[in-house]
Amino acid sequence: MSKVKVADRLSQIQYNQFKIEEEVKEFWARNRVYNLIRDKSNASNRKFYFLDGPPYASAKSIHIGTIWNKVIKDIVLRYHRMRGFNVWDKPGYDTHGLPIEVKIEQSLGLKVKKDIYEKVGVEKFIEACRGFVNENMEAMSKQFIEIGVFMDWENPYVTYTNDYIESGWWLIKKAYEKGLLYKGYKVLHWCPRCETVLADYEVSEYRELEDPSVYVKFPVRGRHREYLLVWTTTPWTLPANTFIMAHPDLEYVRVMVNDEILILAKSRLEDVMREANIRDYKVIDVFRGSILEGLEYEHPLEDYVDAQRELSNYHRVIMAPEGVSAYEGTGLVHSAPGHGTVDYDVAVKHGIPVVSLVDEVGRMTRESGKYHGLYFRDEANKAILEDLRARNAIFHESTIVHRYPVCWRCKTPLALRATTQWFISVSKLKELLIREANKIEWVPEWAKTRFMNMLEEIRDWAIGRQRFWGIPLPIWVCKSCSYTHVVGSTRELVEMGGEVPEDLHRPWIDRVKLKCPNCGGVMERVLDVLDVWFDSGISFYASLGYPMRRDLYENLEPADFIVEGHDQIRGWFFSLLRSGIIGFNKSPYRRVLVHGFALDEFGREMHKSLGNYVEFDELIAKVPRDVVRFWLATNTIWEDLKFSWRALEYTARDFTVIWNTFVFASTYMSLDGFDPEVTTIENTIDSMEIEDKWLISRTNSLIRDYHEAMSNLKIHDATRLLKAFILDDVSRFYIRLIRRRVWEERDTPSKRAAYATLYYALKTWLILAAPIIPFLTEYIYQNFFKISESNTPASIHLLDLPESNTKLIDLTLEEHMSIARSIVETILSARAAAGLKLRRPVRRVIIAAKKDKVGEAVKKLSEVVAEMVNSKTIELQGLEFFEKLRVYTIKPNIGEIGRDYKKLTPEIVRLVEERGVEIADNIIKKGYYEAIISGESVKLEPRHIEIIAEYPEWLSVKESDLALVAVDKQLTREEEAEGYSKEVIRRIQFMRKEAKLMIEDRIAVWLDGDKEIMDAIKMYEDYVAGEVRATKIIYGTPTESGVYVKEWDIEDKSIRIGIRRE
RNA sequence: GGGCCCGUAGCUCAGCCUGGUAGAGCGCCCGGCUGAUAACCGGGAGGUCGGGGGUUCGAAUCCCCCCGGGCCCA
Secondary structure (H helix, E strand, O other): OOOOOOOOOHHHOOOOHHHHHHHHHHHHHHOOHHHHHHHHHHOOOOEEEEOOOOOEOOOOOOOHHHHHHHHHHHHHHHHHHOOOOEEEOOOEEEOOOHHHHHHHHHHHOOOOHHHHHHHHOHHHHHHHHHHHHHHHHHHHHHHHHHOOOOOOOOOOEEOOOHHHHHHHHHHHHHHHHOOOEEEEEEEEEEEOOOOEEOOHHHOOEEEEEEEEEEEEEEEEOOOOOEEEEEEEOOHHHHHHOOEEEEOOOOEEEEEEEOOEEEEEEHHHHHHHHHHOOOOOOEEEEEEEHHHHOOOEEOOOOHHHOOOHHHHHHHOEEEEOHHHOOOOOOOOEEEEOOOOOHHHHHHHHHHOOOOOOOEOOOOEEOHHHHHHOOOEOOHHHHHHHHHHHHHOOOEEEEEEEEEEEEEOOOOOOEOEEEEEEEEEEOHHHHHHHHHHHHOOOEEEOOHHHHHHHHHHHOOOOEEOEEOOOOOOEOOEEEEOOOOOEEEOOOHHHHHHOOOOOOOOOOOOHHHHOOEEOOOOOOEEEEOOOEEOHHHHHHOHHHHOOOOOOOOHHHHHHOOEOEEEEEHHHHOOHHHHHHHHHHHHHOOOOEOEEEEEOOEEOOOOOEOOOOOOOOOOHHHHHHHOOHHHHHHHHHHOOOOOOEEOOHHHHHHHHHHHHHHHHHHHHHHHHHHHOOOOOOOOOOOOOHHHOOHHHHHHHHHHHHHHHHHHHHHHOOOHHHHHHHHHHHHHHHHHHHHHHHHHHHHHOOOOOHHHHHHHHHHHHHHHHHHHHHOOOOHHHHHHHHHHHHHHHOOOOOOOHHHOOOOOOOHHHOOHHHHHHHHHHHHHHHHHHHHHHHHOOOOOOOEEEEEEEEOOHHHHHHHHHOHHHHHHHHOEEEEEEEOHHHHHHHOEEEEEEOHHHHHHHHHHHHHHHHHHHHHOHHHHHHHHHHHOOEEEEEOOEEEEEOHHHEEEEEEOOOOEEEEEOOOEEEEEEOOOOHHHHHHHHHHHHHHHHHHHHHHOOOOOOOOEEEEEEEOHHHHHHHHHOHHHHHHHHOEEEEEEOOOOOOOOEEEEEEEOOEEEEEEEEEO
């Protein structure tokens, strides 16, 4: 590879980040850079198994949150590759499930479930789902690639493939073998219009609905006029009432109201009576809830409901703290196990039957007797309330508006309803789940708390759905003897006498009949498909082809790293662990990072329906990819992100400074023929100035802190460090400091040292930034560093990240420099207060340190400070220097005095002016000053006066917590003259630029005008000529042609300047 | 109703774990620079640290309660 020292390509490029990114993208594609990186990574024997949480392939345009998610993944993967790991980076897609079915139903114009069978047929429906998903995956991958995500896009894992389905069957079989698979009758949300059970995650929409709010009296068996008082908003569930729940530790009361005795919780008594508008009631006794255990009652509508003939055997009070609230209702809870989740759990626990009296279309069943055929909410409620009223079973009734779940597709209010489903008994695995979850490293730590809280409430898992587009449940049942067999693989299918269809989906798999090993009869598949959460939960082994091939999984497991949003704590993180425990008795991952949610600028969710959704294409068209990535990476990773176009715009501005920093380096290094392989920080160390050593130290501190942040997954900290380093330390500080050294015409050791230092710092930064902003770093690498060195790899992403050389870190120097920079700020503030332009040199700056360290820093770095504040000298003095010069003056605070002393005010003001020093002295020492004025006693306190410290005219003083600083304003004639010459230089430079001269062009200069300025220039002629690259300075107005002439005013003096290229 | 997270300058956020005089960037105002220039640099104004209570010599930071927002559940 040929090298050309530092060639100045960058400054000839018009900065257009969009174009740069396009070029880089083409460069990567043309040179197959991703494959080169993979080859390098694969050669390592340190494995890093990253498991991609598969995004749901239900739309073409990816959400900002999905971009953030993949960018985080990409940064972590790139980081690990550049640290020499063998990185597994297969992306995935989640492709099954009801949301996709619904989109297809909509696009095919299907209204209800049976339309799928009757109007299009299941085959076409499945093909439509697959086609839809394929299109989405293709579009999504394109966007991920677009934003620079380096993953194995040619080989993603897809949950609908036959291999993946077969892997899924394996786990169901495993659950069966462990005795965890069972068939049960359970309460789940049901849409009576769509005629289907809904998965938990599908119950996500709620509406404000009005319902009855009724207090019902249940007579206590064998007692006269004594009732258990319950509250309900769902009268339609009363026919299915089976028992009443109470809390054993809550206090209850028996209370007398209108000759009747009611039982309810003490904490609810007042509210209930107020609501019922009853003032006249009397508490008879107070007792613990446990006393109520087993108390039997009668159902007010018992005789109307057929089902109650059996249920009435169970009418008693049961202790169930999980179902009772002390803040709502009456503390006694009506329970219908067929229509409530807690009710159901309690019933199962106590061996009580579960009865549902609502059918699949939402009508009351025959079993509900008198109410048979009524629609469950409005019709049934009305009839039941009428009957309760007629029987005087209502204590009080009104209505309530509350949030009620509705079907997310048709908005019909849902019913909780018991149906027969297949379950995996996850609750049996609770202990193991908790033990394994404890071994996982959670970032941030609170995610673990959240996860553990959730495991505490774990329930059995209903795995089946009565739908089509999903992994078919691999359970076959014999038609004659009901023998049940779980199939764990396609091979087993053949062994059982079946044929393997080309596609394992419904309906083809439904046609596979097996031979019953028990009776030889025909076995048919249970028509359910698996809950879509099952799919992604098995990705840790299924994406590796296990168990059909074992080597990959066995070499890679467990996953070293996974990362998703905090909604996935209960989602994917849990479903993975669940599958891990079922299949392998252990956690499938060891480290989790949780990121936030992408919200809009007001902190609301971004949704197409809210109109605040940002399309990927729009984003990429408006903002360069690296800017998006960098901005995303700056956000504290586990906190929510507020999207903002403005914030992106500001980030884009930072990028122009970054770019200019590299252009500056490239321009001057090339101009001077700097060769980074000849001139290095090692061999220029003797010529280094203190700022060079400082920057080298800072660079190594940056490397150290960057690795620290990255290895703790604090990507935002690493990103902020990079940003501060390049913008603050390099661009705004170091480069400004070395400008003078760099402008030197001759080849000096000092200049070489500065170049070596700058080159080293910039190259280090560029490599560290590569995982975060891969496009720009690649471009600068190609056009600056790569062409300046030999034996460089084809892409920056093939480099290893630098390690920190702690020997080069000088923390004392860094601290001193940071003190000096702070002192510089204070001095500049003093200059500004005195109206002294920075261009004007001052004779001296005096600094009195308040701390030892400040003194040390100023002493060590006085040259740097002098340069930064443009002062000839820096003088270090003790604090007493300022004390001696300081005089205090006093000013009356007329507002305060007037408020306190009214008419006396003018006299007090006069007194303060006359005896200022004495008063100030008293107030400083004693805190007050007393006097008698017009016979009245006056006490002046600090609030009455203002004490001002004043310094002599010729000093401008400022104070900070580190030091007192003073700028000496006095100027000698030489300094005046130097000031003027700088003014003239500035104007000549401006004219050079207007005349479009190159930096290295020489000129002749003509000067005419104000005598004082002419004298000044004569005094500094060599200096002026050097600064503007003039071969000669001629005093007078040019008569020659081709001279560019311009009139100027400097303060109140005017001059004429002419320049011409020589 | 429960669990977890967030609430600090006009805006976006650091600081909180491990208490010690409130920080940055942007925006705004003022000034400067013009050899990185569709840039850049400096200065300034701007804050009851969501509210209340507690612990402490001392609380943005630790504890409790409340309010507002987010996520996940009921």
